[in-house]
Amino acid sequence: MSDVLTKITETATDVKSKINKKQKPEVKIPIRSLKNVNYDPKVGYFELKGAKKVRALTVNTIKSFAQTLKMMTLSKQVIEGNDMATKREAYYVSKNWGDARFKEQPESDAVMDDIEAMFMVNREQLGFVPEEKGGDIAGALTVIDKDTSTGKEIKIDCTKFGSGAYSIPSSVEQLKFETDAKFILAIETAGMFQRLVKHNYWRKENCILISMGGVPTRACRRFIRRLADDKKIPVYVFTDSDPYGFMSIYRTLKVGSGNAAHINKYFCVPQAKFLGVTPQDIIDYKLPTHPLKDVDKKKIKDVLKNDPFVREHKEWRKALELMQKMGQRAEQQALAAWGLNYVMNKYLPDKIKETKTFLP
């Protein structure tokens, strides 16, 4: 019996015995927020502290309690049938639950997140998969997957996609890798990725290019983590120079987030380093800038005060304070001000020669 099925049975048994003893059944769910995480660089990711919220079965909570139990029955069915359900499908299955059905998908997603946190597993282990696209890969890498119908191994050569790219699947646990790449370059925007792919930048530097397309999905994070662990290759991250790039993208990739703290263990990439664009780069490369938006200013203030990751790393505090002082931000594409291929011919080679300038 799988670990998750055991946990489901234990929970259900506990609820049943409490009911029959005429006590209030309850479930304990860890509180998922930045306030309830610890950061230790040696561990490498945001770890949950102890705080848990207790949801007792009362008249007011009976509906969500019923929904939680029903969601567990769905998980049980899927795992036992060796099947899987997308988050959207789970939402549609609930339409059979009578009065306990969900009105909108965010409601069913929230219940799913609760069960994840309750069991300290990720939703793939519960048998649920997201519809989101994982991210794009190009470069010196061969991915070994299995044919879903024959079970035979398939080798996917990521150098052979021409101007296209290999897509990370939503579940990456079964993949194996072959590569001799020197590093992985994780890129924020699809536009920058396209430019580097088109000019075969990966061949020049013998590296793997990954397009995250904004905040990386769980699959993308897990893919990078497994690849980097397996093949012991460094991970460099290349984003816009703004609080969103630093925190929402880079910090989430490296140490995880407060909201998904129960699964950061699987989805963090502790070995990631920040290549750029740093606030210092804005000055060194004389990049065209835009003024910080109000949300940016607020975010900087907030993370300087509350984010355990920023509090831990003096280099990040300095970088953010520099940005705060400048009041300016810059995009990756701003490097084009010095010529369309300046980023490939000058910026990236310069940076990669001086990995000491990377932010932790």
Add this chain to the structure above:
Amino acid sequence: MQTTLSENKKEISHAIEQAKKQRDISISEFFTKNRHLLGFDNPLKAISTTIKEGVDNALDAAEDANILPDVIVEVKQTTPERYLVTIEDNGPGIVKEQIPNIFGRLLYGSKFHKLSQTRGQQGIGISAAGLYGQLTTGKPVKIISKIGKNDPAHHYELHLDTTKNESEIAKKEIIEWDKDHGTKISIEMEGKYQRGKRSVSEYMKYTAVSNPHARLTLIEPDGTRIDYPRGTTDLPIKPKEIKPHPDGIELGILINMLKATKAKTLQSFLTTEFSRIGAGTAKKICELAKLYTNSRPSRIAKDEADNLLKAIRGTKFIAPPTNCLSPIGNELLTKSLKKEFDADFYASVTRPAAVYRGNPFVVEAGIAYGGKLPGDSASEIIRFANRVPLQYQQSACSSIKSITDIKWRQYGLQQSGKNIPVGPVVIVVHIASVWVPFTSESKESIAHYPEIIKEIKLAVQECGRQLGKHVRKQKKVKDEAKKRSYLEKYVPIIGDALKELLDLQDPDVMLINENLKDQLERSRKI
């Protein structure tokens, strides 16, 4: 500077020219130019103003004679534009010599100089209605009056001579009238009759609320008869006339009073011309003002009067006597609301008397809530001044200021910003005073005196608190029902889920459902 003779002459001739133009403005001219002040600015308002003035007079007269008022109002259409408005009461009647004066002369009456709570205040009302009828139709005012069982009923038809401000008797006769005593007045006029907001029937309904001792009847042009029954057979306590109270007196008025008084000494002036000043207080005031108690009031100079005023302002007085006021009373107001509005909650409050500028006043408020009252629009606000409904210029009234200042959400009503609350609510505000301060001559809204705004707010808030309790209780009952249906819905789903998760048999599931339901029902606070 020198002026030449010819220039002088020119100026003199100008003055003579102007003097030729200066003459009495005739009453009818004044009336036509100032219709709006008197409430005759449109055909719709003309009819309701006429009825209002007639009913006010009828109620005042009956109460004055200790008679329970019985008033019948009838509106009949005579031509497409004309209506005959008749107001009939069971009052004491009018002695025949006075009939031409009361109904035929403007500004004739006994109420104007009195300091006591009465409905009308200017004596302009019913004769203005007669004048309006005469101007628009040329028809005279018809009056029947009888003063006792054994006296004859007199029938008069009067024309108003607008140049002389006198009435002309067009017809007078003695007729048979099957009534012991009373007055019936009929005026034909151009007008328009409508139902709904600010209509005659709304006015009658509101009047029934503020006059629970009166029985009212309305017969509409299409023959519909609406009865507004009596809520009590007790007549309201008769308001008494009072002297001005020293709080809030002004310098100009004080100087005039000093000149006009018959008192020989300052001390007796203070004790006789004001209410709530006794000999001791009068002495203290004189001391404070550094004036002799035996100074002659007429010899008090302006500076000294100023000091006297300061001394008065620096002295504390007992609140003015309140027997000059006749509030409806909270119990009767609630009863009235129950009679006229089909709701499921009622509350009323009568505040203790307060003073603005030396005038005592009492504020009353009432609330009706729920039942068949319409729930999705702004609440209906009914304003009364000395029991008279105010139907126009609502937004300028201090009562609206008070009501919109209140945070109604705490009492369970919806309210956006500082607006009138929304919900199935009727809010009643009554201000009774010897002198109600209106914002204008048309007497439709009450002026913004801080003391009045505060009193109205306190009265309405008190009703609001009671309403809040009721609404919360109602909500609790509703929540209970909701919870019950919740249990019905979700307990079986939990049983169902556990059955699947643990492969249970049906009897196990039934036991779980029973136990769970039992546990939740027990833990639920009622």
